[in-house]
Amino acid sequence: MTRLSMLIDLTRCIGCDACTVSCKQENGTPADVFFARVLNVEAGTFPQVKRVYVPVLCNHCEDPACLRACPNKAIYKRPDGIVLIDQDRCRGTGACVSACPYGNIILKPEDKWYLPEDRGYESDFVKPRLNNNVARKCTLCAQRVDQGLEPACVVACPTTARIFGDLDDPESKISRYVEDQKDLTDRDPFKLLPECGTKPATLYLGTMAEQAVECGDATAGIAPSQKDSHAGLVRSLLILLLFLLTTTLKAQAPAPPPTHAPNAADIWAASSCAGCHGQTAMGGLGPPLAGTQLPPDKFLWTVRNGKGMMPAIPKNEMSDEDVARIYAFARSTKLDPAQIPISFKVGQIMSVERVGMLFGIIALISIVMALWVLLKWVDRAGFKGLRPYLGKFGYGKAASIVVRSLFLDGLLVGSLWKKSKFRWAMHGLMIYGFTGLWVADALMGIFNPMRQTLPLTHPLKILVNLSGLMLLAGIGYVRFRYWKDEYIDNGLTLGRDFLFLNLLGLTVITGFLVQLFRYQGAILFIQPFYLLHLVLVAALFLTAPFTRFAHAFVVPTLVALTRLTEAITVSGQALGFAWEPAPGRHHKSERIAEGVLKAIDPAFEGKIRLRYFP
Amino acid sequence: MVTRFAVPGRHESPMPGKKGEAQVIRTTDSPNCTGACGWLATVVDDTIVDLKPAADYPCKEYNPRGCLRGMSMTHLIYGPDRIKTPLIRLGARGEGNWKQATWDEALDFIAAKMIRITEDYGPESMLLFNQVVGTSYVQKGAQIRMAALLGMSFATAYDYNGDISMGFTQTLGIDSVECETKTWSESKFAILWSSNIFQTRIPDAQFFTRGAKQANACRIVVIDPRCSQTAKGADLWVPINPGTDGALALSMCRVLLEENRVDWGFLRTFxxxxxxxxxxxxxxxxxxxxxxxxxxxxxxxxxxxxxxxxxxxxxxxxxxxxxxxxxxxxxxxxxxxxxxxxxxxxxxxxxxIILQDEYRPEQVAKLTGVPAETIRRTAREYAAADPATIVIGMGVNHRLHGDLTIRAILLLSALAGQHGKVGGGVTIYSGQHHFRIDTSGFWFPEGKRPNNVPMHYFAMGKPTETINPKIKYPKHGFKALFVSHANPLVTEFSTPLRKSIDDLELFVAVDFSMSPTCEYADVVLPAPTFWEKWDLVGTGTHPHLQLQRPVIKPQFDSKPEFWMVRELVKRVAPHLNSKFDMTEEDAIRILLETGGPESEGISFEQLLEGPVRLKVHDPEIGCDDQFLHKHPFPPRAYPFKLxxxxxxxxxxxxxxxxxxxxxxxxGDTLPKFIPAFSHLPEADQAFPLAIVTPHSKWRVHSTHSNNPLLLNINRKPVVEINPSDALKRGIAEGDEVEIFNLNGAYRLWALVTEAIKPGVVCVDHAWWERYLAGGKYHSVHTHQKVKPTHEAYYLPAVYAPGQHWKDTRVDVRKAR
Known part of the structure; x- marks a missing residue:
């Protein structure tokens, strides 16, 4: 494997900003856009002052937050470890800007340039290379690396403080440097903000100066790898099988003792298999109908109206007398438990009450996990560092920006509306189809707690089916896109994407199948497919916070944070943001500075600030 | 995985929409930092699209060389301030009313005036002032050749700026003798004395960080009132009171004497x-x-x-x-x-002198703010280390009595016997003027030399009473001024200088950018940048000769100085035409042939291939012949006679x-300490704050002030002020403030920082006025003054008066 990385030796670095300028020239970035920059850190109180220069660039993380945050799959990771933003795919959503804990992604609606319009340098050689209003960041000079050259900042560093190479190759420049410095100067490399869990590739070596006071190797070309879309499908199916297996095993466990006194819970629970078959699976219709717990009139009512998965049986198919006969037979017959089919045992466990409880718990777990995931994103986005500035900026103003963004950018998917109406519509199908199913389920719980079979023309049925169809259409489109789009693989999340897509798709499909079987009276298929449907729903919920599903709540949150940071940046210099050469990252830079100082001198205590001027 | 390169960046050439082939050309630039760094320029369709360090020096240690200033030259070459055509003033001086002229118009205009001034006042009334002649010998040399042939006066900027280190000349007979910078790596102990080389000598700083510190565990002491960029790399930062360096040096000498840590053998011999x-x-x-x-x-x-x-x-x-x-x-x-x-x-x-009570560490501690124990320990460590080096910056030199301080520091190094070793010695980087070869062959045809006059006398409007009798100050004063490669009016434009300029009949400025000096001129001639013309480049910091090549055509209607001079001579003195009947290449060949032992055997063709190491010792330690071969001091200062x-x-x-x-x-016979500011009138001395004006990494003097790219990072001029000083004055970070004293005032923004000593403020050197919030950068500087000992002899840029504009005190207040 190849793991391209850069090591920055802070002992060598003199904070000259040659890297900053070299990067600008190589990449032709517009004003205020800096892929490489140098944090000018000043710590302590006179005379106990320390100064440290921390050159920062994209860390090309092993687990890049930006990549995971990108809703457009515009950020991808090459096999050599370089993380890139595809400028043609980027829709300028802005989630990555907040997602990057290092503040290394820049998104500006408009570019400002340095030189007069009539000079060829910018208009002919710089501007044409850049797309407007897309997120940009350091590319580790992929274009140079592919030619076997080192990144521009590395070759331009006049103190050779930047060492470039392949970390996985023990003979590379960088690996040897790390080893040598361990031996010669007793220094171990550290990484920036390890607590963010992005596993940066960039390494740092600390300063050797006491600061006391009295008073690359490059890989040529990229080997194309196979899209692993099938892996995702196989993985999701495996997970499903596992679920089924465990449920079946559980079902074979001894049944709990029967409750002989029917109560309200029984009646409520009648909306599932157990409604007919009895809570202990010993009653209801269907062979063998032993020991039903229902009174005769209830039994008859159930037969005539149907319950749960069981279709209604009209009089012309079975007379009242026949029903009474069956009832009497069922009440009197004792059955050998060994003869009870497995589906009965499953039904015995999967009572409506239990299923309700189980899904309540699953939903709770899912929500807790989602919240945890979300908080982690917010923390990674450096919100803590932003908080002190919110007071000065105005909490009310901040809240209104966030709410507005959540509505416009989140709920209405503003960025897609601007860039691609079709994709926006497809997003709508997915979002509102999913929401429709949720709503329908909730309404069903209110208006049809017994889950009786409703005619297809019933408003609730229409809602369910329409939502399902919308979802199916959306999923179909996405699957089509994933199939057609050769750049869909960002090198990291494809498996999870497919897990989500497949779970969602299978959930909807099994839902429709169960409905179909019910209307067709294909009793044999109803239970297994219903069970499968439930398992899929459970799997969908439990994996949601970690799959593509999460972007539904993560992206709007990150975009809202981006909007907030933008607003603070343009609000003025009093907040320390405006003097920063690449605005909007001040709070993140402060966090990096604190981390570096801690790494260099764990004993240091005192105030730390960033200077934007020498 | 399939990827596509829809990423910003220079992927392949030709560029989008451009058909031209990309060409990579090796050249060097020759700005006033004298770094002389080699570059590889990628050129497409006569446009420089990329600059990368050439990193091809035969001495591998020097690779790579380059910095943000050199790299961002593209933004000056293609920048908004390029002068497009010759300009002739229409309104009053400085009014900004110009007529765009053709070269013929401009040159005829100048020539007519030159002829008349020569007839009326003599050619010596015309003064040529150009900057840093020590690095590029052809373009500036052509101007000097013209001055020599026409009998014009010539003033060097090196001494006018005060960069000349008279303490060196007084002690060693030469203004500055640098070791080659790679030898810094060998140091075991280094004192960086008010020198901010991490900013001002960026390509050479690696020899301290990578070399001395990392590979050689060198202990680095930085003496500076600011926790400067260089203090970042210090093991010990000594925040000294500004202007007390001389006392510190003498006190350290005393420690060596008292503890008998003296190298008697060295003193005896050298x-x-x-x-x-x-x-x-x-x-x-x-x-x-x-x-x-x-x-x-x-x-x-x-x-x-x-x-x-x-x-x-x-x-x-x-x-x-x-x-x-x-x-x-x-x-x-x-x-x-x-x-x-x-x-x-x-x-x-x-x-x-040294054993006087006033240099006892305890006494000096009170004066300098440096603890006595620090003085003792540093002196001991310096003497004990083998080798130990000292680098002096202009924080020491740019003071009226900076020469005495430098003599004291040289005494310290001599007592410790730290000279003559690889990784030892004393180097000064307060400007740099080391001529690598004898340029006389091209500059001074037939032995004719221009009439050398220090610029100070022009700036003061008249010579001093103590002027050296060898200096021929023109009988009728100066009537014409040619400023080239220089922007002197940013750092000094006090009343006497303004009057001198107002009295001029002709003021010509040659530049590629419309600088504040150009704005005040009568005629502005557009010159190409270093990237558009030939030159032969040498520098003190590393012993290589390099070619500067035109990688693109001169922009707009700019013409190389070489061409300008030839055209002027054609008009002013047609009989001298033959003296300029040559190309730049011819001039380079002459320079190489007549350059002395250092350039012996180096050919133009060889230089076309890349940099060539001069025929000097390797490693070069400074005064090699003296310390190694015991030849008497001084080493020869080209282009003068020993x-x-x-x-x-x-x-x-x-x-x-x-x-x-x-x-x-x-009373300057021996090194001694005279406090800074003591020469100021009492009313000036009463101002509470010392001001330091270090050169910043964003500029070479004032060049790059208007570089839009660098201004994007270094956005505003700031004054660094300690929180305690700021608090007293009600100043908060980012406030617009005014720096003032009795000489004047200017406004900029406050940067409140713990990294500066209370009682000191700091403003980066040479901000163009258009970037300040108000006023002019030179407003608070003192007027010209010449120290009479600097007039005892005269050899331009070797023994000549220094300057002390910045040896002054100020106060800061919040702007309304």
Whole structure:
């Protein structure tokens, strides 16, 4: 494997900003856009002052937050470890800007340039290379690396403080440097903000100066790898099988003792298999109908109206007398438990009450996990560092920006509306189809707690089916896109994407199948497919916070944070943001500075600030 | 995985929409930092699209060289301030009313005036002022060649800026002698004395960070009132009170003396410590005084303890005769012309000064703010380390009595015997003027030289009373001024200078950017940048000769200085046409052929291939011939003759005693401490804050002030101020503030920082006024003043008056 990385030796670095300028020239970035920059850190109180220069660039993380945050799959990771933003795919959503804990992604609606319009340098050689209003960041000079050259900042560093190479190759420049410095100067490399869990590739070596006071190797070309879309499908199916297996095993466990006194819970629970078959699976219709717990009139009512998965049986198919006969037979017959089919045992466990409880718990777990995931994103986005500035900026103003963004950018998917109406519509199908199913389920719980079979023309049925169809259409489109789009693989999340897509798709499909079987009276298929449907729903919920599903709540949150940071940046210099050469990252830079100082001198205590001027 | 390169960046050439082939050309630039860094320029369709360090020096240690300033030249080359055509002033000076002229119009206009001024006042009334002639020998050289041929006056910027280190000249007979910077790597102990080389010598800083510190565990001490960028790499930061460096140096000398950490062998061989000074007239005791040598010869005597009598020091070598044991102490009485004269060794006089109570570390601690223990320990560590180096910056030099401080520091290094070693010595980077080859062959045709005059006298409007008689100040004063490669009006434009300029009949500025100096000129001539013309480049920091090549055509209607000069001469003195009947390449060939031993065997063709190391010692330690081969000091300062230098260093040794009358008169015969600001009127001294104006990494002097790319990072001019000083004045970070004193005021923004000593404020050197919030950067500077000892001799940029505009005090207040 190849793991391209850069090591920055802070002992060598003199904070000259040659890297900053070299990067600008190589990449032709517009004003205020800096892929490489140098944090000018000043710590302590006179005379106990320390100064440290921390050159920062994209860390090309092993687990890049930006990549995971990108809703457009515009950020991808090459096999050599370089993380890139595809400028043609980027829709300028802005989630990555907040997602990057290092503040290394820049998104500006408009570019400002340095030189007069009539000079060829910018208009002919710089501007044409850049797309407007897309997120940009350091590319580790992929274009140079592919030619076997080192990144521009590395070759331009006049103190050779930047060492470039392949970390996985023990003979590379960088690996040897790390080893040598361990031996010669007793220094171990550290990484920036390890607590963010992005596993940066960039390494740092600390300063050797006491600061006391009295008073690359490059890989040529990229080997194309196979899209692993099938892996995702196989993985999701495996997970499903596992679920089924465990449920079946559980079902074979001894049944709990029967409750002989029917109560309200029984009646409520009648909306599932157990409604007919009895809570202990010993009653209801269907062979063998032993020991039903229902009174005769209830039994008859159930037969005539149907319950749960069981279709209604009209009089012309079975007379009242026949029903009474069956009832009497069922009440009197004792059955050998060994003869009870497995589906009965499953039904015995999967009572409506239990299923309700189980899904309540699953939903709770899912929500807790989602919240945890979300908080982690917010923390990674450096919100803590932003908080002190919110007071000065105005909490009310901040809240209104966030709410507005959540509505416009989140709920209405503003960025897609601007860039691609079709994709926006497809997003709508997915979002509102999913929401429709949720709503329908909730309404069903209110208006049809017994889950009786409703005619297809019933408003609730229409809602369910329409939502399902919308979802199916959306999923179909996405699957089509994933199939057609050769750049869909960002090198990291494809498996999870497919897990989500497949779970969602299978959930909807099994839902429709169960409905179909019910209307067709294909009793044999109803239970297994219903069970499968439930398992899929459970799997969908439990994996949601970690799959593509999460972007539904993560992206709007990150975009809202981006909007907030933008607003603070343009609000003025009093907040320390405006003097920063690449605005909007001040709070993140402060966090990096604190981390570096801690790494260099764990004993240091005192105030730390960033200077934007020498 | 399939990827596509829809990423910003230079992927392949040709560029989108461009058909031209990309060409990569090796060249060098020659700005005033004198870094002389080699570049690879990628050129497409006559546009520089990329600059990368060439990293092709035969001495691998120097790779790569380059910095943000050189790299961002693209934004000056294609920048908004490029002068497109010659301009002739229409309204009043500085009004900004210009007529765009053709070259013929502009040159005819200038030539007509030159002819008239020559007829009316003589050619010496026309003054040429160009910057840093020590690095690029052809374009600036052509101007000097013209001045020499026409008999014009010529002033060097090096001494006008005050970059000249007179303390060096007084001690070593040469203004600055750098070791090549790679030798810094060998140091075990380094004192960076008010020197911010991490900003000002970016390509060479690696020899401290990568070399000395990382590979050699060198201990680095930074003496600076600011926790500067360089202090970042310090093991010990010594926040000294501004202007007290001399006391610190002498106190360290005292520690060495008291603890007998003196390298007697070094003093005996290389310094004048063993020579004698006459009590009666303060002159040095000569061999001829005792009848031991010829009258007027530079022959001096020592007391030989072996024989118990005086012995003559051989004048042609520093090697002491076998068995000679010169004594350092003990007054003697000698008979001179029948009189009994008491004579004392220089060392004894030095000792007398240094052992005064005022240089006791405890006393000096009070003055400098440096603890006595720090002074003692640093002195001990410096003397004990082998080798130890000192780098001096202009924080020390840009003061009226900076020469005394430098003499004290050189005394310290001599006492410790730290010279003559790889990784030792004392280097000064307050400007840089080291000529690598003898340029006389091209500059001074047929031995003709221009009339050299220090710029100070022009700026003051008249010569001083103590002016050196060898200087021929024009009878009618100056009537024409040609400023090239320079922007002097940013740092000094006080009333006397303004008057001098107002009195000019012709003021021509040659530049590629419309600088504040150009804005005040009568005629502005557009010159190409370093990237658009030929030159031969050398520098003090690394011993390589390089070619500067035009990688693109001169932009707009700009023309190389070489061409301008030829066209002017054609019009002013057609009979001299033949002297310019050559190309730049011819000039380079002449320079290489006549450059002396250093350029021997180096050909133009060889230089086309890449940089060539000069024929000098490797490694070059500075004064190599003196320290290694014991030739008498000084090393020759090209393009002058050695005899001219020997005049002010008669002993041929490091001189700590200066015998000339003017030194005796003002009491500067020996290194001593005179506080900074003491020369100011009392009202000026009363201002509470010292101001320091370091050169910043964003500029070379004032060049790049208007670089849009660098301005994007360094967005605003700021004054660094300690929170305690800011609090007293109600100043908060980012406030618009005014710096003022009795000379004037200007406004900029406050940067409140803990990294500066209370009582000191700091503004980066040479902000163009258009970026300030108001006023002009030079407003608070003091007026011209010349230290009379600097006039005892005159050799342009070697022994010439320095400057002290910045040796002043200020206050800061919040702008309304």
């Amino acid at each position: 310094t004048d410590c063993v020579t004698f000074v006459r009590d009666d007239n303060g002159y040095r005791l000569r061999a001829s005084d005792l009848g031991l040598g010829a009258e007027g010869a530079y022959e001096f005597v020592v007391w030989d303890e072996a024989t118990g009598g005086f012995a003559v020091l051989p004048p042609d070598t520093l090697k002491l005769p076998e068995g000679l044991r010169p004594s350092f102490r003990g007054a003697r009485e000698v008979q001179i012309e029948g009189k009994t004269v008491r004579v004392r060794p220089v060392f004894e006089l030095l000792e007398e 005899e001219q230098q020997r005049e002010f260093l008669k002993t041929g040794r490091m001189e700590f005693y200066k015998e000339e009358d003017i030194y005796q008169k003002i």
